[in-house]
Amino acid sequence: xxxxxxxxxxxxxxxxxxxxxxxxxxxxxxxxxxxxxxxxxxxxxxxxxxxxxxxxxxxxxxxxxxxxxxxxxxxxxxxxxxxxxxxxxxxxxxxxxxxxxxxxxxxxxxxxxxxxxxxxxxxxxxxxxxxxxxxxxxxxxxxxxxxxxxxxxxxxxxxxxxxxxxxxxxxxxxxxxxxxxxxxxxxxxxxxxxxxxxxxxxxxxxxxxxxxxxxxxxxxxxxxxxxxxxxxxxxxxxxxxxxxxxxxxxxxxxxxxxxxxxxxxxxxxxxxxxxxxxxxxxxxxxxxxxxxxxxxxxxxxxxxxxxxxxxxxxxxxxxxxxxxxxxxxxxxxxxxxxxxxxxxxxxxxxxxxxxxxxxxxxxxxxxxxxxxxxxxxxxxxxxxxxxxxxxxxxxxxxxxxxxxxxxxxxxxxxxxxxxxxxxxxxxxxxxxxxxxxxxxxxxxxxxxxxxxxxxxxxxxxxxxxxxxxxxxxxxxxxxxxxxxxxxxxxxxxxxxxxxxxxxxxxxxxxxxxxxxxxxxxxxxxxxxxxxxxxxxxxxxxxxxxxxxxxxxxxx
Amino acid sequence: xxxxxxxxxxxxxxxxxxxxxxxxxxxxxxxxxxxxxxxxxxxxxxxxxxxxxxxxxxxxxxxxxxxxxxxxxxxxxxxxxxxxxxxxxxxxxxxxxxxxxxxxxxxxxxxxxxxxxxxxxxxxxxxxxxxxxxxxxxxxxxxxxxxxxxxxxxxxxxxxxxxxxxxxxxxxxxxxxxxxxxxxxxxxxxxxxxxxxxxxxxxxxxxxxxxxxxxxxxxxxxxxxxxxxxxxxxxxxxxxxxx
Numbered sequence: 001x002x003x004x005x006x007x008x009x010x011x012x013x014x015x016x017x018x019x020x021x022x023x024x025x026x027x028x029x030x031x032x033x034x035x036x037x038x039x040x041x042x043x044x045x046x047x048x049x050x051x052x053x054x055x056x057x058x059x060x061x062x063x064x065x066x067x068x069x070x071x072x073x074x075x076x077x078x079x080x081x082x083x084x085x086x087x088x089x090x091x092x093x094x095x096x097x098x099x100x101x102x103x104x105x106x107x108x109x110x111x112x113x114x115x116x117x118x119x120x121x122x123x124x125x126x127x128x129x130x131x132x133x134x135x136x137x138x139x140x141x142x143x144x145x146x147x148x149x150x151x152x153x154x155x156x157x158x159x160x161x162x163x164x165x166x167x168x169x170x171x172x173x174x175x176x177x178x179x180x181x182x183x184x185x186x187x188x189x190x191x192x193x194x195x196x197x198x199x200x201x202x203x204x205x206x207x208x209x210x211x212x213x214x215x216x217x218x219x220x221x222x223x224x225x226x227x228x229x230x231x232x233x234x235x236x237x238x239x240x241x242x243x244x245x246x247x248x249x250x251x252x253x254x255x256x257x258x259x260x261x262x263x264x265x266x267x268x269x270x271x272x273x274x275x276x277x278x279x280x281x282x283x284x285x286x287x288x289x290x291x292x293x294x295x296x297x298x299x300x301x302x303x304x305x306x307x308x309x310x311x312x313x314x315x316x317x318x319x320x321x322x323x324x325x326x327x328x329x330x331x332x333x334x335x336x337x338x339x340x341x342x343x344x345x346x347x348x349x350x351x352x353x354x355x356x357x358x359x360x361x362x363x364x365x366x367x368x369x370x371x372x373x374x375x376x377x378x379x380x381x382x383x384x385x386x387x388x389x390x391x392x393x394x395x396x397x398x399x400x401x402x403x404x405x406x407x408x409x410x411x412x413x414x415x416x417x418x419x420x421x422x423x424x425x426x427x428x429x430x431x432x433x434x435x436x437x438x439x440x441x442x443x444x445x446x447x448x449x450x451x452x453x454x455x456x457x458x459x460x461x462x463x464x465x466x467x468x469x470x471x472x473x474x475x476x477x478x479x480x481x482x483x484x485x486x487x488x489x490x491x492x493x494x495x496x497x498x499x500x501x502x503x504x505x506x507x508x509x510x511x512x513x514x515x516x517x518x519x520x521x522x523x524x525x526x527x528x529x530x531x532x533x534x535x536x537x538x539x540x541x542x543x544x545x546x547x548x549x550x551x552x553x554x555x
Numbered sequence: 556x557x558x559x560x561x562x563x564x565x566x567x568x569x570x571x572x573x574x575x576x577x578x579x580x581x582x583x584x585x586x587x588x589x590x591x592x593x594x595x596x597x598x599x600x601x602x603x604x605x606x607x608x609x610x611x612x613x614x615x616x617x618x619x620x621x622x623x624x625x626x627x628x629x630x631x632x633x634x635x636x637x638x639x640x641x642x643x644x645x646x647x648x649x650x651x652x653x654x655x656x657x658x659x660x661x662x663x664x665x666x667x668x669x670x671x672x673x674x675x676x677x678x679x680x681x682x683x684x685x686x687x688x689x690x691x692x693x694x695x696x697x698x699x700x701x702x703x704x705x706x707x708x709x710x711x712x713x714x715x716x717x718x719x720x721x722x723x724x725x726x727x728x729x730x731x732x733x734x735x736x737x738x739x740x741x742x743x744x745x746x747x748x749x750x751x752x753x754x755x756x757x758x759x760x761x762x763x764x765x766x767x768x769x770x771x772x773x774x775x776x777x778x779x780x781x782x783x784x785x786x787x788x789x790x791x792x793x794x795x796x797x798x
Contacts, residue, residue: 049635049636049691078641078643140640144636144640145621145622147636148640149633170691172695173691174645174692174695176636190742194745204698235701
């Protein structure tokens with residue numbers, strides 16, 4: 001990957017690599033990010049504004065020029081400016097690579113640093129000749145003014161132009177506590193927030209004091225990330241709980257959000273609003289408790305950012321992702337391109353709890369299936385997310401997080417609309433071959449599938465032609481195309497779905513399908529192209545919803 | 556006349572209202588800072604003159620005086636940083652600082668384009684930039700208060716609506732600000748950030764004295780009265796339920 005050299009937060013040609021829970025890869029323009037977020041999901045961003053944390057000045061005892069990079073604080077309290085940790089460089093500026101920066105003069109406790117209008121005292125050394133704890137003189141308002149007027153954003157040599165504050169503030173920047181930009185948030189703009197709202201994706205924020213990503217010193221870099229304070233608002237905790245209840249995904253915008261949420265969730269009392277200090281490292285061994293997917297910049301192996309991604313995806317998946325990023329000229333660093341990684345389907349630690357949740361959800365939901373329901377067409381959005389979500393689900397299969405599978409069965413069914421269940425035979429995919437007829441004959445089974453469709457439709461835009469929907473129940477894989485669903489819905493004719501187990505009869509068919517898929521999968525290095533091929537070859541008949549059969553309609 | 560409502564809608568807020576006021580050392584801005592301070596709000600105010608900022612901050616302990624020029628692009632994020640840092644976030648931004656343009660007032664055809672630019676920078680582009688830089692805080696505030704709004708108040712004028720001869724630079728810039736407020740209010744409704752305009756009327760302020768030096772101060776409204784009206788408006792708007 002190559003470095004992004006220009007401080008453009010949202011370049012028109014920005015790219016996105018989507019890695020789903022099955023490790024399948026998909027390339028997309030980043031402008032289409034919203035498409036990969038689904039109704040019911042929650043996007044959580046870090047609203048920290050970035051400090052101009054680079055302060056040039058003089059080490060008074062030696063008279064030597066220095067650059068101080070503020071690197072950490074113990075709390076986010078606005079009046080607690082008593083102490084910062086900081087990295088000190090000798091003469092020079094960002095145009096020299098950090099690795100090549102000269103050492104500062106020997107520092108010791110009690111030294112005074114003149115940093116423009118600011119005066120700071122070295123309180124103590126922090127186990128490294130460059131790393132100090134320092135305190136500024138003066139009242140908080142004076143210190144903030146000094147930092148605001150004298151400081152410059154921390155910058156690295158790969159971006160040559162001097163950065164201004166507006167280059168490093170995201171669109172949602174608020175409390176100035178980040179030492180480097182929470183750069184995954186650069187994808188955000190108000191248009192995207194609008195698009196998310198339109199899709200029924202919730203948005204929330206927390207504040208996390210993103211620390212330095214690099215010091216240029218191997219011994220110091222090995223200590224990154226430093227402990228980072230964060231603040232989790234009640235509104236965000238509420239949104240996460242709502243999201244979990246409805247089976248949506250919590251998508252963290254960036255490593256800082258992931259670190260904060262997972263730290264909060266790992267506390268004894270579970271996820272609670274308030275202040276915390278994220279001191280954990282996330283990596284391959286981490287079992288994620290809250291975050292289902294991450295949107296992040298692209299990072300090179302070995303960095304702490306990259307380590308964190310290993311909590312989401314296995315090494316072979318990340319290696320494939322890296323290869324794809326490389327092959328497609330993705331740009332790395334803070335102004336580079338993005339990845340969306342859904343965590344692999346493994347959540348062993350909490351799976352028992354989730355399973356029980358699952359059972360409860362079924363108990364709640366299944367009786368409701370007999371109820372009449374009408375689709376709220378206004379809540380419904382375009383069909384694309386359904387495809388994406390269903391692909392994730394298909395990929396998960398037996399190992400899937402049950403929380404993800406349940407919704408198809410009807411987690412959202414309480415308010416779902418049920419499409420008319422008098423369906424003309426659906427002709428399944430050509431690849432199924434002889435299976436077609438058997439599956440097609442089982443209209444009742446299809447009706448059950450449509451329960452899944454129904455709840456999905458609740459999320460998707462109702463168009464004259466609802467696009468292809470991929471359905472999965474247990475082992476079943478079937479893709480159908482629905483037409484004129486809205487006509488039926490406009491007629492507000494209610495439907496009752498019966499014989500929930502009818503689908504079971506179709507299972508052998510789908511088992512066969514699955515075998516074929518398995519063969520295909522071995523022939524193709526990874527499953528994605530195969531799936532595309534499958535989708536592309538789908539030729540299905542319209543499913544009519546406007547001619548109910550008397551027996552099944554209660555409307 | 557609008558009377559002072561009983562209190563800041565503290566019932567729905569766990570902590571004091573956080574308000575930033577530009578042009579906070581004279582005229583309406585100063586009166587507003589005083590009134591907010593008296594009511595227990597957390598206030599940050601901005602003005603260009605460091606000594607005057609210090610004087611007001613001393614007069615009103617607990618307020619946060621910030622030195623800067625809203626018309627200066629380079630100051631925008633510095634100001635936003637200090638406001639956010641001083642208040643720990645932001646619930647209400649009052650874009651009050653204004654420029655007349657040419658002083659004395661000039662017919663439009665006699666207005667130097669630089670003077671028009673000065674008026675636009677202070678009255679339109681500055682409030683645009685500062686609001687934009689603070690939108691993250693305002694939206695965060697709104698999310699934290701599911702029953703309330705965050706609020707931007709842009710100080711307007713009847714000159715924004717009525718074409719008074721001699722008020723070209725000021726009137727045009729305020730008209731643009733008025734329309735900007737209306738559009739932004741539409742766009743930000745989904746984030747529960749309201750952007751409103753407030754016309755305080757002709758007040759006995761330094762700005763008015765610059766524009767109409769021979770006006771009878773006794774015939775002009777007291778800034779403190781306009782500030783009280785504005786506070787009542789802020790109360791109403793913050794708690795107004797979404798349409």
